[in-house]
Amino acid sequence: MVVKYGFLWFALLTGGGSTAAQIRATPPSSKPEYSNVSLAFRYALPDGMRDQTERSKLEIQEQTKASGTTEAASVLLSMSSEPDRDATDWGSVTIETYPREEFGNLDEISAETKMSAWVVGASSLPGKPRSVVLAGQNFVVFVAGKQDGSTRKGAVIWTTIRKGKLLSFAFVANSPEQLKRLTESMKSVQFF
Numbered sequence: 001m002v003v004k005y006g007f008l009w010f011a012l013l014t015g016g017g018s019t020a021a022q023i024r025a026t027p028p029s030s031k032p033e034y035s036n037v038s039l040a041f042r043y044a045l046p047d048g049m050r051d052q053t054e055r056s057k058l059e060i061q062e063q064t065k066a067s068g069t070t071e072a073a074s075v076l077l078s079m080s081s082e083p084d085r086d087a088t089d090w091g092s093v094t095i096e097t098y099p100r101e102e103f104g105n106l107d108e109i110s111a112e113t114k115m116s117a118w119v120v121g122a123s124s125l126p127g128k129p130r131s132v133v134l135a136g137q138n139f140v141v142f143v144a145g146k147q148d149g150s151t152r153k154g155a156v157i158w159t160t161i162r163k164g165k166l167l168s169f170a171f172v173a174n175s176p177e178q179l180k181r182l183t184e185s186m187k188s189v190q191f192f
Contacts, residue, residue: 034095039162040162041190043169043190046181050081051077055078077095078095080093086149090173092173093171093185095167095169100164112129115168116129119157122144134158134189139158140159153172153174154175155179
């Protein structure tokens with residue numbers, strides 16, 4: 001599926017607690033992976049990414065405190081390609097959760113849609129999500145554009161409900177090529 005947002009074309013390719021999660025190095029022939037026992041999944045990390053998880057957790061805590069609300073998603077993993085967020089080949093991967101019962105008044109797709117918007121810092125997302133089954137799990141998938149200062153970024157957000165939690169994988173990049181590369185890493189997700 002190809003979607004145009006602003007001046008960029010993006011290709012969408014389709015075919016918990018922190019104590020229960022870990023990033024582990026695997027044998028040289030395979031990629032490092034993130035594993036979460038509580039939500040029973042693992043994910044192979046894209047090449048060239050740096051762990052920003054603790055920094056992202058602190059930023060979310062500060063934003064939540066400043067807004068005077070207690071609503072905040074939990075960051076399981078946050079990685080970016082380099083410090084310069086305006087670089088052409090910059091990209092990021094974020095995995096976040098939020099308790100499903102907090103959206104008890106919403107149906108599943110509406111709850112997943114709200115979570116997807118939160119993950120990319122938007123109040124809402126354009127259009128309708130695409131439904132995708134990946135590794136036996138139903139996801140809603142959004143493709144969106146996002147202005148970040150003077151840089152136009154593309155985002156692909158995959159959200160599902162897993163073991164009572166909304167679980168989102170968000171991929172954001174400054175170029176269609178980087179966004180495609182990062183989004184393709186969803187093929188590595190395994191649920192157990």
